[in-house]
Amino acid sequence: MAPRADFTTYRFSTHRLPERERLTAWRETFGRAIVRVESYPLGDGPFHGEADFRVMPGAAIGVTTLSPMYGIRTPELTRDGRDDVGLMVPTSGKAFASQRGCEAVIHEGDGAVMRAAEPARFGSRTAFRTINVVIPEAILGPLVSNRDALSMSVIAADNVALRLLVGYIELLRAQPELITPATGHLAATHIQDLAALAIGATRDTAAAAAGRGVRAARLAAIKADICENLGRPNLSVADVARRQGISPIYVRKLFESEGATFSEFVRGRRLVEAYRKLTDPGLVGTITAVALEVGFADLSYFNRCFRRQFGASPSEIRAASRSRE
Numbered sequence: 415m416a417p418r419a420d421f422t423t424y425r426f427s428t429h430r431l432p433e434r435e436r437l438t439a440w441r442e443t444f445g446r447a448i449v450r451v452e453s454y455p456l457g458d459g460p461f462h463g464e465a466d467f468r469v470m471p472g473a474a475i476g477v478t479t480l481s482p483m484y485g486i487r488t489p490e491l492t493r494d495g496r497d498d499v500g501l502m503v504p505t506s507g508k509a510f511a512s513q514r515g516c517e518a519v520i521h522e523g524d525g526a527v528m529r530a531a532e533p534a535r536f537g538s539r540t541a542f543r544t545i546n547v548v549i550p551e552a553i554l555g556p557l558v559s560n561r562d563a564l565s566m567s568v569i570a571a572d573n574v575a576l577r578l579l580v581g582y583i584e585l586l587r588a589q590p591e592l593i594t595p596a597t598g599h600l601a602a603t604h605i606q607d608l609a610a611l612a613i614g615a616t617r618d619t620a621a622a623a624a625g626r627g628v629r630a631a632r633l634a635a636i637k638a639d640i641c642e643n644l645g646r647p648n649l650s651v652a653d654v655a656r657r658q659g660i661s662p663i664y665v666r667k668l669f670e671s672e673g674a675t676f677s678e679f680v681r682g683r684r685l686v687e688a689y690r691k692l693t694d695p696g697l698v699g700t701i702t703a704v705a706l707e708v709g710f711a712d713l714s715y716f717n718r719c720f721r722r723q724f725g726a727s728p729s730e731i732r733a734a735s736r737s738r739e
Contacts, residue, residue, distance in 0.1 A: 421598055424448055424467040424476070437461045450494060450530075451485035456539050467546070468586070468593055473602040474548040475583045484510075484537020487530065496530040497551045499564045501609055503580055507542025511535065513566035523571030523580075527613055529564050545580050547609055557610035557619040567613065575611035578631035582608060585634045604630045632660065633668045637679070644684055647711040651676045684708040685723045688716070692728055693735040701728045 426444045428436035437455060440463045445453040448467075455461050459481060467476030502509070502525065509520040513534040520526045528534045529551065555561055569576050586593055586601060593601055607627025610619050639654050646653075654676075655662040669676050687708045691697050697704075702713055705728075710716035720728050 421593060421595060422469040424465065424469070427464040428462055429464070433460050436463070445485060449485070450491050450496065451487050452491070453483060453485050454537075456482040456484060456537065466587070468590070470593060470598040470602040472549065472553055472599070473605045474546075475586060475605065476546045476548075477543065477587065478546060479541075479543045480538070481541050482537075482539050484535055487528075487532075487534045489533050492531055492533055498530045498548050499551050499554050500528050500530060501547040501549075501569075501579075501612070502526045502528075502536060503545040503576065504538070505543050505545055505580070507538050507540045509536065509538040509542055509544070511566065511568075516566045518566065518568045520568060521571065523577075525569035525573070525576050525612060527564055527567045527569065532565060534566070545583055547579070547583070547605060549606055549609055553606060554610060554613075557606060557615055558613050559616045560614055563613050569612050573612050575608050575628070578628065578635065579605065579608035579612055581635045581638065582627075582631040585638060600630075603627065629668065629671070632658070632664075633672070636665060636668065640680055641683055644680070644687055644709050645707055647706075647709050649680060649709060680709075681719060682723075684710060685720055688720065688728065689724060689731065692732045695736070701732070704728070 424444075426440075426448075428440055431439055437453070440461070441453045444463070444465055445451050448465075461483070462479075462481045463483075464479040465476060467474055502511070502520070504520055504522050504524070506522060508522060509526070511518050511520055511526040511528065511534070513528050513532055518526065526536065528536070530548075531551070551564060555564065558564065571577075582604060604627035607615075607619070607623035608631055610616075611623050611628070615623060636654055636658060639657055640649070643649050643653075651662045651665050655665045658665070666676055669679060685708075688704050688710075691699070691704045691707065692701070699707070705713055705716040710719075717727060720731075724731060726734070
């Protein structure tokens with residue numbers, strides 16, 4: 415799949431297909447037509463495959479979830495002129511990969527880097543899920559210090575840039591509104607930065623990425639951490655910094671680069687979550703309970719912040735929501 419100058423989304427699932435048709439549909443619709451590989455199942459169990467890819471100018475990202483199988487980029491298929499580089503990271507299950515006569519076991523969290531212009535094989539003997547990144551070699555090649563690393567190299571799971579890249583992609587998938595014609599070029603640049611750092615960037619690329627892709631991925635990881643821990647009333651910048659392995663000063667600087675503060679972001683996310691809970695007809699907790707659940711220990715402070723944010727009190731918002739049911 416070569417990234418193009420648009421914002422195409424590819425989604426395919428065999429879930430609703432009759433079992434006898436699934437493998438053929440996957441092979442023809444996704445394998446041969448989109449990613450350009452031949453697909454073969456492993457084992458006798460029923461086949462299942464799901465894929466969700468988003469294409470931006472200069473990069474494509476996606477997730478595949480598959481039953482045991484492997485795909486082969488055959489010599490015949492390599493004549494299609496594709497020059498992109500693929501980086502595949504199993505997030506569950508253990509995979510295998512081979513190219514240029516080199517074979518490797520890819521453990522969960524590791525990354526495998528392979529050129530589309532050369533025959534290759536990738537798969538797993540168990541059900542597995544992979545994060546996938548595709549970048550044209552014309553873009554990625556000049557960013558790395560050793561181009562040979564673009565053919566069948568393995569990146570260890572403890573590689574910081576690889577972890578940031580995976581987290582950043584998961585965020586983009588969870589918030590697809592971040593991939594638009596206005597922002598997609600920047601997201602693609604961040605992905606290129608992080609992929610180059612994970613593989614081994616040139617000195618100039620590493621310097622540029624530190625203030626670009628790394629910064630964006632760090633901030634995305636911090637925001638995800640905050641959202642996962644909103645219910646803790648004592649959530650602090652020191653707590654988040656410790657979990658992320660960085661300094662509190664760096665956390666503050668990242669928010670300052672967006673013209674905000676750590677506290678403002680936390681308060682804003684808590685208020686948004688409180689609003690969601692108050693307008694959800696399936697949730698019937700008291701307003702006090704909602705405030706506590708999202709991390710506000712002081713009910714008066716919660717009410718003041720809520721009114722300032724939404725122009726009405728929590729009870730008024732809940733009443734208005736129920737009147738529309």
